[in-house]
Structures are given as C-alpha cells and as structure tokens.
Amino acid sequence: MRFTGRRRSFWMLSIAATTLVIGGGALYSRFRAHESREIKEISPGISLLSVSTTTPNGPLRYWLVKADKAGWELGLEVADARDVIEKRSVRDLAAQSGATVAINGGFFAYGGAAVGAVKVGGEWHRLPWKNRTALGWSETNARIGPLAGSCQLTLTLADGEKQIKNAALNGFALSGTHTPLVDGFCILTPRFGAKYKRKLGDVIAEFSNGQRILRAPNELPDEIEVPADGFLVLARGQAVETLSQTQNASWKAIAHPASFDKSPQILGAGPRLIENSLVKTTEVEEEFRPDVVARGPRTAMGWDEDRNWLLLVADGRQVASAGLTIPETAQLFRELGAVEALNLDGGSSTQLVINGELVNLPSGYDPVNPMRQREVSVTNALVLKPRGFRGTPR
Incomplete structure (x- = not known):
C-alpha cells in the first residue's frame, strides 16, 4: 500500500x-x-x-x-x-x-x-x-x-574497504521510498526468495559466507540462485564499477533508535x-x-x-x-x-x-x-x- x-x-x-x-x-x-x-x-x-x-x-x-x-x-x-x-x-x-x-x-x-x-x-x-x-x-x-532503519553494506576492494551506508534490502527501493533503485546497491538474502531473475542493467555478485563466488559475467544465468549461506549484491548505475572490484562483502541492518536492535x-x-x-x-x-x-x-x-x-x-x-x-x-x-x-x-x-x-x-x-x-x-x-x-x- x-x-x-x-x-x-x-x-x-x-x-x-x-x-x-x-x-x-x-x-x-x-x-x-x-x-x-x-x-x-x-x-x-x-x-x-x-x-x-x-x-x-x-x-x-x-x-x-x-x-x-x-x-x-x-x-x-x-x-x-x-x-x-x-x-x-x-x-x-x-x-x-x-x-x-x-x-x-x-x-x-x-x-x-x-x-x-x-x-x-x-x-x-x-x-x-x-x-x-x-x-x-x-x-x-x-x-x-x-x-527508522538502514542497511549498511561493507565491501572489501583491492585497495581497502568501502562502506555503503544506505543499501536496499530484499527489495528494489531504499528504505522509506517507493522510488526504484537506479544508482546504488541492493542486497538479496534467502528471505527474498530462492532465485532472482536479472533485469536489463543489473550487475550481480554472489557471496557465500562473505566470500565472493567468482564467475565470468557470461557464466551467470538469467535466474540466479540466492546462496543459502550468503546473499546476492545487485548494483545499478555508478555502483557497477565498485562491485566489479569487490572481493568480499558483509551487511548489517541498523535500527534507529538502537534499542530496537x-x-x-x-x-x-x-x-x-x-x-x-x-x-x-x-x-x-x-x-x-x-x-x-x-x-x-x-x-x-x-x-x-x-x-x-x-x-x-x-x-x-x-x-x-x-x-x-x-x-x-x-x-x-x-x-x-x-x-x-x-x-x-x-x-x-x-x-x-x-x-x-x-x-x-x-x-x-x-x-x-x-x-x-x-x-x-x-x-x-x-x-x-x-x-x-x-x-x-x-
């Protein structure tokens, strides 16, 4: 609604x-x-x-x-x-x-x-x-x-860590908005579903226990399984370049006020x-x-x-x-x-x-x-x- x-x-x-x-x-x-x-x-x-x-x-x-x-x-x-x-x-x-x-x-x-x-x-x-x-x-x-709340994504790159303070979680809009994500990151966990069907412009990386599952882009199927022990990270817009350099990843949801944690x-x-x-x-x-x-x-x-x-x-x-x-x-x-x-x-x-x-x-x-x-x-x-x-x- x-x-x-x-x-x-x-x-x-x-x-x-x-x-x-x-x-x-x-x-x-x-x-x-x-x-x-x-x-x-x-x-x-x-x-x-x-x-x-x-x-x-x-x-x-x-x-x-x-x-x-x-x-x-x-x-x-x-x-x-x-x-x-x-x-x-x-x-x-x-x-x-x-x-x-x-x-x-x-x-x-x-x-x-x-x-x-x-x-x-x-x-x-x-x-x-x-x-x-x-x-x-x-x-x-x-x-x-x-x-209120947000999802923080931490990416490990070759030259250090990069924190994304506001990523979407199990959906395609940032918390509190209905605007579809066009430039940023989205995390899909097993709670989202067993698979995700890629859309035009999506770049996706798979992570198992925080470690990236390495595949060539042409090896990824149109329907990608969400790892049972991990998650998918979807990037759109300028976030695509950052994701291409990512080796490992972790995420956490942050509640405001923290007492809800x-x-x-x-x-x-x-x-x-x-x-x-x-x-x-x-x-x-x-x-x-x-x-x-x-x-x-x-x-x-x-x-x-x-x-x-x-x-x-x-x-x-x-x-x-x-x-x-x-x-x-x-x-x-x-x-x-x-x-x-x-x-x-x-x-x-x-x-x-x-x-x-x-x-x-x-x-x-x-x-x-x-x-x-x-x-x-x-x-x-x-x-x-x-x-x-x-x-x-x-």
Whole structure:
C-alpha cells in the first residue's frame, strides 16, 4: 500500500480526533444499554471478550483477546520465510505456526512485500518504513515506538574497504521510498526468495559466507540462485564499477533508535494509539493517508498494566458493524485496559482466527462464492502460542 497524502488533510483529521476524544468523553458509555458482552476462556491463561454494541456512528462488533504473558508467547509468522512477496490467509498462517490465536499483521504492497519492518528470530526480512511505529519484542521485553532503519553494506576492494551506508534490502527501493533503485546497491538474502531473475542493467555478485563466488559475467544465468549461506549484491548505475572490484562483502541492518536492535522480533505498522496509558495517535506525524485513518475494520495490539497481551479486532463497512476510526480505536482500546498500543493493517485484511476458526466477518466477499466469507491473503500475522510450544518447523 502507498501511504502519501496531504498535510492539510492530516491536520484536519488531527483536530477532529482531538475534539472527539476531549469533547466526547467515553465514546460508548451512553449506548451500552444496547450492548451484549460475552467473555469466555479460550484456554487457561487466555480469554476472548466478544461485544456487540451501538455507537454514535452505528452498530459495532469487536473482539478482545487477553493472554497472560507468563503462559502465552507472541510470535510473528510470515507467509513464507523464503519468499518475501508470498501471501496467505490468517487462518493458513495460524495453521502453519500451530497458533491458538492469530491476527493479521503489518501493511503490505499490492505485489505482496511487507511495507515496514519485519524481523523474525533476529533476522531482518524487511527494513523499517520511514519513521513509523513498530513493535519490538523478546521473551522478556516489548516496546512500541517510532522506528527508522538502514542497511549498511561493507565491501572489501583491492585497495581497502568501502562502506555503503544506505543499501536496499530484499527489495528494489531504499528504505522509506517507493522510488526504484537506479544508482546504488541492493542486497538479496534467502528471505527474498530462492532465485532472482536479472533485469536489463543489473550487475550481480554472489557471496557465500562473505566470500565472493567468482564467475565470468557470461557464466551467470538469467535466474540466479540466492546462496543459502550468503546473499546476492545487485548494483545499478555508478555502483557497477565498485562491485566489479569487490572481493568480499558483509551487511548489517541498523535500527534507529538502537534499542530496537535488542528485539529479535520486530513488526512495523502504525500509527501509535496509546502511550503510557494516554491516548496518543500519530497518524499526522507518520503521514498516513486519510482513508487509512477513516472508519473501517480495525486490527490493533498492545498490553495492559499487568503486561498481558491484548489483541483487538473490530468489523467494519457492514450493516452489522460500521467500524472505527483511528482515534476511536485508540479510545476504545484505552477503555479496555491497554496502556501501550499500536494500530496494525486493517480494512479487508482484518482477521481474527481462534483454534483454526475465523471469528470475525472480513469486509467484502469472495467474488467466486458470494456466500463464503472473504479471507484476504496477507504477508504476516501475529500469533499466540502456549509458551514453550514450537510447532512444526517450516
């Protein structure tokens, strides 16, 4: 998805959001006479709150999963760890990971690649998008905050080392831009895919354990395998001459702030919803399009003061559920006990799966079978599994 927009629209939305939160008070308190609520235990240490209510903007259905962090582990499941553009439904990702609960994760481009940071098991798949809000976590800690990043490439030449401070990683645009790379370097790891098909003007070098695999240019096939123990370096423009002189290479992703480097799992999304128990939405600073902020289906995550994981899903764009704006999502999530929270991808991507069953009703319908609920394929999902559970290796 592309997230550019007009500053004027952003500020108008921000003013409207402030008016709603300050002037409206508790968003749903006057309408709860028409509300039905049900809490049930999914499994020991994890519960589901299901609510059907009426709001000033129409009916609303939402669900809150609450999981004891001591017994439940939060994971990040990607559709395919060997193909950066692969997408699957949340139900499939839940089954793939063996998760009890799964929700859709971060944003993605129409081609399938994640838009925003993706780091799994300490390995970077995708770099942060601009300075948008991200979630970083380990077994003992979690943080939500703005995250920028870059990929630094170090090349060993005959006359010494050369550092490239900003290379593309597993994609063909520099971090935070949609502009195709025409002059510079790109690193393709096994997370990008098994092979890369060369395009006109590409010059490529293969590296295994940092050492260059020497081949004559005419020996390189049109489809080049990404070394399982290494990576490809692609050069375009003036970078071609430098790559031709390169003997060895290494790369590393650098997070800003550096505190995120300590997180083995990172998912970029945004905007922020809650900080230090206060509603604080950052759609203006993060330059989200007005349609992303507007009313629709919502997925969000955070935690409460006891550090329990909280996953919030709301249906939208339906007769039975109008959906939520970003400010309304933040207000509702705070009322439900969240002290830190961020927004995830929403709209037709919004899906909640529990024990293999789709709980919510995604917006839109399957064009082939209108009676079947539409399950959009997504790039990644946040999953909850009993702590210590490892499932079937992919």
